[in-house]
Amino acid sequence: MSFLANLDWRCATKKFDQNRQVSATDLNKILEAVRLAPTSFGLQAFHLTVVENRPENTEKLQALKAAAWDQNQIDSCSHLLVFSARTDSAVVVDEHFTRLSGGDLEKRRQFAAYEERVTSSLPNLNLEWAKKQTYILLGFALAAAAELQIDSCPMEGFDHDKFQEILALPKNLSVSVILPIGYRLPDETIRPKHRLPKEKLISVI
Numbered sequence: 295m296s297f298l299a300n301l302d303w304r305c306a307t308k309k310f311d312q313n314r315q316v317s318a319t320d321l322n323k324i325l326e327a328v329r330l331a332p333t334s335f336g337l338q339a340f341h342l343t344v345v346e347n348r349p350e351n352t353e354k355l356q357a358l359k360a361a362a363w364d365q366n367q368i369d370s371c372s373h374l375l376v377f378s379a380r381t382d383s384a385v386v387v388d389e390h391f392t393r394l395s396g397g398d399l400e401k402r403r404q405f406a407a408y409e410e411r412v413t414s415s416l417p418n419l420n421l422e423w424a425k426k427q428t429y430i431l432l433g434f435a436l437a438a439a440a441e442l443q444i445d446s447c448p449m450e451g452f453d454h455d456k457f458q459e460i461l462a463l464p465k466n467l468s469v470s471v472i473l474p475i476g477y478r479l480p481d482e483t484i485r486p487k488h489r490l491p492k493e494k495l496i497s498v499i
């Protein structure tokens with residue numbers, strides 16, 4: 295199917311088929327789409343936590359579900375993708391230039407002007423900025439899943455602090471948005487797509 299047909303096929307799946315797991319191969323394709331997503335300055339100020347739906351994680355998934363208004367996606371999905379923004383952008387910038395220079399100080403000096411430009415932007419590279427990046431990743435993951443005919447549901451309806459606590463995420467991460475993935479139930483009634491007409495949403499000038 296074409297990219298647009300895949301987007302038309304996908305829907306925010308409310309409950310997944312618990313008898314079907316996303317294969318490791320397909321999961322890796324979705325994760326690779328996340329890794330390849332563009333980020334501001336290429337800084338990749340994010341972390342993705344993948345919670346697999348397996349017996350060892352049942353308790354954790356139940357706790358996460360309770361922290362997400364008991365929405366069924368959380369414990370019926372095959373994998374729960376939790377996107378977090380990095381809160382330590384100065385460290386992110388330093389890591390980035392260390393990586394670019396391969397730890398070679400002379401090489402790093404060659405990037406000095408660019409590093410200065412990025413460093414001088416640090417006041418703007420705040421949590422809001424980092425969280426925006428995670429939504430680009432979300433879009434890439436969602437589209438990659440649709441291409442594989444894997445269902446998903448983008449979700450913001452959860453208690454971010456509780457998720458942080460349950461997943462024991464370090465202080466330099468802040469949970470932003472989640473994407474459970476899996477397969478819709480065979481008898482799932484697909485809600486018709488409700489979208490405004492192009493003319494209402496888009497102007498070409």
Ligand SMILES: Cc1cc2nc3c(=O)[nH]c(=O)nc-3n(C[C@H](O)[C@H](O)[C@H](O)COP(=O)(O)O)c2cc1C
Pocket residue numbers: 304305306307308365447448449450451452471487488
């Ligand atoms: C950022 C974001 C957050 C959302 N949060 C939730 C959520 O917490 N629970 C839920 O059931 N759906 C959630 N949705 C799904 C939307 O309700 C859904 O995408 C929208 O109604 C359009 O339907 P469709 O995705 O099936 O085309 C969210 C969607 C987005 C993009």
